[in-house]
Amino acid sequence: MQIPTATHNFPIYHLEPDETGNQHFRVYNFTGTLPQQTELLIPHRKDHFLIVLVRKAGTRQWIDLEPFILKDNTVYFSGPENIIVKEEFKELWSTGLAFTSSFVSLHGGEALLSLPLIQNVQNGHELLLSEKDLGFIEDLLLKINAEYQQPNEWQQRMLMAYLSLLLTYLSKLYTEQFKVSDCVGDQIILKKFHAKIDECFQQCHEVGDYASMLNISAGHLSELVKTQSGKPAIKHIHDRLVLEARRLLFHTAKSSKEIAYDLGFSDASYFNRFFKRETSTTPAGYRNQIREMYH
Structure with a gap:
């Protein structure tokens, strides 16, 4: 579903509910092909945050006028304020996490919204990973995937705990790669x-x-x-x-x-x-x- 913004007419794409009805957190796994989402080929915003580990790709997309040729074993991220355009659809192997600020706030994670990755004052959208980083993130995504597939009364809290760890780890990488000091004072x-x-x-x-x-x-x-x-x-x-x-x-x-x-x-x-x-x-x-x- 898309709704134009009040002034600029860029479509805003909402986070669609998953099979359980959750409108604030989703996991996406692509192992080769992609759905034909031609609406993503036009400039748009999302109403949520998106973090994607790209394992294998080769296509190009734009985030706020900057072109990114998607690299293997690299994390890409964007927030609600960014304008995104995909140039084409090719095969893609990736795991993506989409979540809203409401999901974070509802589960007591307001402080996470101040992390460097989320604030993104350097307007960076790509994190290069060492083998150690890749192993840590892959393991964490496996845990998130497993929890996401097993709805239960503790699921949302567990997902929030894993997301907190992921955002903290990626923020550490962000400050190292973009030379950002701690957010104090x-x-x-x-x-x-x-x-x-x-x-x-x-x-x-x-x-x-x-x-x-x-x-x-x-x-x-x-x-x-x-x-x-x-x-x-x-x-x-x-x-x-x-x-x-x-x-x-x-x-x-x-x-x-x-x-x-x-x-x-x-x-x-x-x-x-x-x-x-x-x-x-x-x-x-x-x-x-x-x-x-x-x-």
Whole structure:
């Protein structure tokens, strides 16, 4: 089932209930062929998190404008905010876990939603595995598969326990591969700032707006963000606007004026100047460049 978003018309695919009626956690196993899900060939979002161990593949997919040629024995992950496009369907050997934030919260795992893998401030979607990592993850997925196939009164708690271990282990790999330090103190505020930007970037373009949401002064937020990330707070807001503009220019046929309106700009000419200042090219120029490159 797909439901268009209110502003951008990217379909959102919900996590379909499994045979037991569970709408918040699913395990997918593919051993060669794939179902013909042609709707995945168009840009879309999911309303859940997806973690996939690819054992053997070779096809390409896009996550937020970045192409990934799927590698063997590699973990790929995405969240509800990401736009995904698959280029084609080929044979695939993989195990995937799909789960909602509600599943995590319902079973007392709210803290897991703050893990580096889930927050994904580096916008990384691929984890390379050593033989040791692969063995650990394969063993854990076997346990999850076995539990998933045996519904009982303890199943959901057991799945949550295994998921907690998996997310923690993958977050450790994430911090190693993407050079992220532990999320304490000011970094927690930085992550909350990013979360608020994702939630409100269409309506709120000023640092003061987000400082009010976080109950701190604009000056303190600016100083904290610059110290933790190396770039000004306003730059984070602008980068998010540019990312969404690029998504719309690449994935839709909307005009610059329509995109400007979607992103909360009242003046299309100002949006064009903003985009050129941030990217050194106009929206029309970017659209032509990216489509020539990838089509």
